[in-house]
Amino acid sequence: MPKKRNINKMPAYLDLAQSLTGMILALFISGHILFESTILISKNAMYNMTLFFEGYFFFGDKYPSIITFLAISVLLILIVHTLAVFHKFPSSYRQFTLMRKHMKQLNHHDTYLWAVQVITGFSMFFLASIHLYTMISMPDQIGPYASSERIVTDMMWPLYFLLLFAVVIHAGIGVYRLIIKWGFFEAKQQKFMKQRRALLRTLMYFVITLYLVIGTASLARYIQIGYAHDFEKGERYHPQTKIAQE
Ligand code: HEM
DSSP: OOOOOOOOOHHHHHHHHHHHHHHHHHHHHHHHHHHHGGGGTOHHHHHHHHHHHTTHHHHSSOOTHHHHHHHHHHHHHHHHHHHHHHTTSOOSHHHHHHHHHHHHHHOOHHHHHHHHHHHHHHHHHHHHHHHHHHHHHOTTOOSHHHHHHHHHTTOOHHHHHHHHHHHHHHHHHHHHHHHHHTTTTOOSSGGGHHHHHHHHHHHHHHHHHHHHHHHHHHHHHHHHHHHHOOOOTTOOOOTTSTGGGO
């Protein structure tokens, strides 16, 4: 009777969990940056976006707890994603130096992208946790003024700036690697494989740049609002206020 081999399926499950949670987070952040960039249209547009996420247009009243629920869900997905990725990291200094040696020998663009992802992912986890904690604990403090006040008076802009770069680069490279890994963009003929990959890489750099430009412009607008208006601490935006009509 052939001996039954005991195959450890855990790495495969972790890999799948990493891909799925990564995809969800990438979709979330691409929506997030666009929703939040409504400030570039007007204060009113961002105000309405906030009302939308507070459920105002569905329930006729504001429920900031919806935002708390969303933020807790995102935090949990982020934790699962991070834990699922851990099994791929070098677990000792010896493994780390060996990996660096291999990377230098290979000099492979995609291997360097992996290293960038490790660095951005590590920073992102800490920076995003701080931001998510704010969203969980103060879901009613979001809006054209409340957000600008947090960004300027509470000095959140350096954190957002670093987080923006870390998350956009991390998500961009992550999606590129996912597409390659699961073979979504593969050419039928081997000879076109290299061109396909180069095209995908160009697309990745384009999307990363686009999101960085939108994110930086939005952040600049929040900073501008924060400095331009001498609003009293805690003053909330309302479409009928004098400043709102500017
Ligand atoms: C449900 C969860 C989340 C909510 C409700 C939320 C909401 C917000 C809001 C309202 C702002 C504007 C500034 C402020 O009010 O403080 C903001 C900014 C920002 N958020 Fe989030 N966020 C969430 C999760 C995340 C996550 C998970 C990331 C990244 C991993 C992230 C990255 C950013 C960045 C980079 C900015 C600055 C944007 C810019 O430069 O335009 N957020 N977020």
